[in-house]
Amino acid sequence: MDVAGHTLPDSLKTDFCGLTLNSPLVLLSGCVGFGEEYTRVTGFSNRDAGAVCLKGTTLKARLGNPPHRIWETPSGMLNAIGLQNPGVDHVVNKILPTLDFSETRFIANVSGSTVEEYVEVTRRFDDSPIDAMEINISCPNVKEGGVAFGNDPEMSARVVAACRKVTHKPLITKLSPNQTDIAHNARRCIEAGTNGLAVINTLMGMAIDPKTRKPVIGNVQGGLSGPAIKPIALLKVHQVYQVARGHGVPIIGQGGITTVHDALEFLMAGAATVGVGTALFYDPLICKTLNAGIAEYLARHGLKRVAELVGRLDTGGGQLESCAAG
Numbered sequence: 001m002d003v004a005g006h007t008l009p010d011s012l013k014t015d016f017c018g019l020t021l022n023s024p025l026v027l028l029s030g031c032v033g034f035g036e037e038y039t040r041v042t043g044f045s046n047r048d049a050g051a052v053c054l055k056g057t058t059l060k061a062r063l064g065n066p067p068h069r070i071w072e073t074p075s076g077m078l079n080a081i082g083l084q085n086p087g088v089d090h091v092v093n094k095i096l097p098t099l100d101f102s103e104t105r106f107i108a109n110v111s112g113s114t115v116e117e118y119v120e121v122t123r124r125f126d127d128s129p130i131d132a133m134e135i136n137i138s139c140p141n142v143k144e145g146g147v148a149f150g151n152d153p154e155m156s157a158r159v160v161a162a163c164r165k166v167t168h169k170p171l172i173t174k175l176s177p178n179q180t181d182i183a184h185n186a187r188r189c190i191e192a193g194t195n196g197l198a199v200i201n202t203l204m205g206m207a208i209d210p211k212t213r214k215p216v217i218g219n220v221q222g223g224l225s226g227p228a229i230k231p232i233a234l235l236k237v238h239q240v241y242q243v244a245r246g247h248g249v250p251i252i253g254q255g256g257i258t259t260v261h262d263a264l265e266f267l268m269a270g271a272a273t274v275g276v277g278t279a280l281f282y283d284p285l286i287c288k289t290l291n292a293g294i295a296e297y298l299a300r301h302g303l304k305r306v307a308e309l310v311g312r313l314d315t316g317g318g319q320l321e322s323c324a325a326g
């Protein structure tokens, strides 16, 4: 037992990039601040998550984009926060010491505008208690770096290879869905030394206010998340898994997961762990429901570990087609 009321069944234990997680659930970057965002919600515990990804962190503090930064859309949400954060030194020296590393695994989200910045942020987190680092080369809300790197497989590989040189901690590369061939990019990042992949970050989107004829989001465009992107995310995980499984590189599947059904779909598509982001905004206690539901499914199907479900999609012999049917 971890603490009273927070016992998770052994079947939920998940190996990920050499870390043992108590649950396959990962709280996603930007949706939990620096691990403290929901701790005031009665009943919330970081122990319900196998890992918590901290907010994107750059070398120097960033104020982020002008408002609006968040806008609700049908079955989704647009955000353009612009990587607001206090800078890596503040995170390492002031925030990490306040986190309880006995509760869960904490993953830093490394962001930057240049390859050198990604490397320096990685180096500083390497010299900290952080359990792993996620390289965010897929943020659509900054003018330099972010998705500009993540949509170019060669640049993606350059960033990963450069970060790889300065840390032995697990590196997880967060891939962008805003590109032509995500599986090719995944392959290049694996060759460059990534230990894991996060699939997918948000899709670029926009909203307009007809009264003012202005874009609603201060940054004009934002990243779309939530249930609206789930079918896209699921396909991207399936595509990346075809490449990653041969290298033993695990995936954090994410994009619109709100139910047990969604989480099971992502596991079957090839995700070793499943991320929860936007869903936390309206149900901060959702992990309890998801953990219970996944454990119940495993028990009902005679499966002892989550890993036995990963990639167990029955395509009935069907092959992936590159063009859409219709």
Ligand SMILES: Cc1cc2nc3c(=O)[nH]c(=O)nc-3n(C[C@H](O)[C@H](O)[C@H](O)COP(=O)(O)O)c2cc1C
Binding pocket: 028, 029, 030, 031, 055, 056, 057, 077, 079, 081, 083, 109, 136, 139, 174, 200, 201, 202, 224, 225, 226, 227, 229, 254, 255, 256, 257, 275, 276, 277, 278, 279
């Ligand atoms: C408000 C907000 C802020 C985000 N900030 C970051 C970030 O700093 N770094 C990052 O890699 N992803 C960030 N994301 C993307 C999420 O981590 C996640 O990949 C995406 O929202 C898809 O999952 P979801 O549909 O469950 O939210 C952010 C998402 C939201 C909604």
